[in-house]
Amino acid sequence: MASAPSSTASSATGTPGRVHLPDTARDLVKILVTGPFGVGKTTLIDSVSEIVPLHTEEQLTEASAQVDDLEGVRDKSTTTVAIDFGRISLAGGVVLYLFGTPGQERFRSLWDDIAYGALGALVLVDSRRIDASFDVLGLVEESGLPYTVAFNAFPDAPSHHTEERLRAALDLEPDTPMVTCDARDANSSIDALLTLVQHLIDRHPSESR
Ligand SMILES: Nc1nc2c(ncn2[C@@H]2O[C@H](COP(=O)(O)OP(=O)(O)O)[C@@H](O)[C@H]2O)c(=O)[nH]1
Ligand SMILES: [Mg+2]
Numbered sequence: 001m002a003s004a005p006s007s008t009a010s011s012a013t014g015t016p017g018r019v020h021l022p023d024t025a026r027d028l029v030k031i032l033v034t035g036p037f038g039v040g041k042t043t044l045i046d047s048v049s050e051i052v053p054l055h056t057e058e059q060l061t062e063a064s065a066q067v068d069d070l071e072g073v074r075d076k077s078t079t080t081v082a083i084d085f086g087r088i089s090l091a092g093g094v095v096l097y098l099f100g101t102p103g104q105e106r107f108r109s110l111w112d113d114i115a116y117g118a119l120g121a122l123v124l125v126d127s128r129r130i131d132a133s134f135d136v137l138g139l140v141e142e143s144g145l146p147y148t149v150a151f152n153a154f155p156d157a158p159s160h161h162t163e164e165r166l167r168a169a170l171d172l173e174p175d176t177p178m179v180t181c182d183a184r185d186a187n188s189s190i191d192a193l194l195t196l197v198q199h200l201i202d203r204h205p206s207e208s209r
Contacts, residue, residue: 005092005197019051026093030117031196033084034101034140035124036132040152040183041100042084044124047186048193049086049098056083083114088193096193103136111139120200121147122192124183127157130169137170146203148196150181153188 033041045053084100101107101114103123115121121140125133140147149172151157161169163178172178177199181192 005090005094005194021095022089022093024093025089025095028095028097029119029197029200030097030099031193032101032115032118032121032145033098033124034103034111034121034136035152036103036126036129036136039124039126039132041102041124044122044181044183044189044192045084045086045098045100047184048088048189050089051087053084053086055085055100088190090190090194090197094197096197098193103133103139105135105138108139112143115139115143115145118145120196121145122196123147123149124152124181125149125166125170126154127151127161127166128154130166133170146196146200148177148179148192148199150179150192150195153180153182 033044035041042053042055083102084098086098086100087095088098089095099114099118101111103111123133123136123140149170151166167174167178177195179192179195182188
């Protein structure tokens, strides 16, 4: 079985700088980084991207405060209405193009457009607000995209959740990988992305060279 590219060689360090693709770039892969409002999508793409990430965010308005659940994310003053974009080159010539995509049901048509051509999704879940992830899991399941769940490590996250309980709460298939991740930390975020890449390779080993 092919193995996932490692994060040790030409991976990003979280410091933007490499603008041009390395000569070794071989597989260019579109990946969605998705999840509910305030879960850490922008943070994760910022932490790993080797290019200056692109963001389209808008100030949180009174109107959107009615629909975007602010529970647990009170200090957040912007709400994602479109996408984040970043890039990371992994060892082995694999380059991930990361599209941060809001996972709320009301962004379904945007989600479908951005998901076009993606090979997989990293679904960020906040264990303080598991039900906020039901929309995005529905979108990912419907799209048929292979995905990995990354529980973002927030300091006040409940500690009593076992992996088994979290899997049951999210109704995950047994072969869907689940990891924990601190989106602020490049290595932790890269590990989550590598878990997803390995999952993609495991599903289609014949297509990986
Ligand atoms: N403690 C902790 N805070 C995080 C983590 N990821 C994101 N945050 C914080 O959560 C807030 C929302 O993150 P953001 O990336 O804007 O969420 P988005 O709406 O999904 O793009 C920000 O204040 C981040 O600093 C994490 O892994 N751990
Ligand atoms: Mg964002």
